[in-house]
Amino acid sequence: MYAINHAATALLLKKKEPKLPLFPLLVSVQLVEVLWVLFNYLGWEHFSISGGSVHLDYLPYSHSIFSGVVAAAVSFCVINWGYKNRKLAFAFAIGVVSHVIIDMVFHEKDIQLSPFSATPVLGFGIIDxxxxxxxxxxxxxxxxxxxxxxxxxxxxxxxxxxxxxLPIMLAHGDALTPFMHYPFLLPTVILFQILITWYFVYRYASLRSEARQAINN
Ligand SMILES: [Zn+2]
Structure with a gap:
């Protein structure tokens, strides 16, 4: 799933718990993707381009079921005991797990159960x-x-x-050559998308709640 719609998931969490701040919720739904960007920069995970399309071959550390659950649990503990905010801890954990579950629907079969088991790999392949x-x-x-x-x-x-x-989804063949030659390019494009969608969703979703608060007051 692309950045804007992962970010949109934070709106569901915010609606459920309107008192929680939106920004950490936006971070939660993209935490796994930020890790993917980081791990690609570090060379721990990688993608490939073959048959005219991008394949996210190897992403077991950021995008496995196990790592999603661990990241959610660690986040829960940090926010619950570190910041003493159980509601935010719970919503943040759900946000983290939502990313892996949603990606499983869209990805090719590349989501492992854990980094320690190469099979089975999950993914309904809607991206194809x-x-x-x-x-x-x-x-x-x-x-x-x-x-x-x-x-x-x-x-x-x-x-x-x-x-x-849409053009990124449709891109194939020669359009992908730059990503093949410059492996840091794809993670950088994704990172840029994450940051810019955070900004716009935060800005325009917050405006709304401020306006509503003003009306209520
Ligand atoms: Zn993802």
Whole structure:
């Protein structure tokens, strides 16, 4: 799943627990992806390009079921005992796990149960059908906005970033050559997407809650 729709998942958490700050929730749903970027820079995980498309061959440390659960548990402990905020700890942990579960729906068979077991690998492979991928992600992003009762500006943010993702989803063949020659390029593009979607979703989702608070006051 692309950055904007992972970010949209934070809206579901925020709606459930409106008093929690949005930014840590946005971090939670992308923690696994930030680790993926970091591990790719470090060379611990890698992707490949073959048959004209990108394959996320090796990502057992950031994107396995086991590491998702461990990252969620560690986050829970740090926030619960370190910051004494059980509600945020719980929501953050759900956000972390949501990433792996959602990716399992979209990824090719590349999500391991744990870093210690090469098989089985999970993934429904929707990513291999770019138009279907676009429609499902787009519908999911809109659903999160609708559930959150976001502003029109936030809806535009979700629409625009989904539309921008479409050419990336459709990219194949020669369009991917730069990513082959410069392995740091793909993680950097993803990192940039994470940061920019954090910014826009935070900005336009917060505006809404501030406006609502003003009305309530
Ligand atoms: Zn991911």
């Amino acid at each position: 059908h770019p138009v279907l991928n676009f429609i499902i992600e787009f519908a999911y992003g809109i659903f999160c906005w609708w559930y959150f009762k976001g502003s029109r500006a936030l809806l535009w943010v979700i629409i625009m970033f989904n539309v921008i993702d």
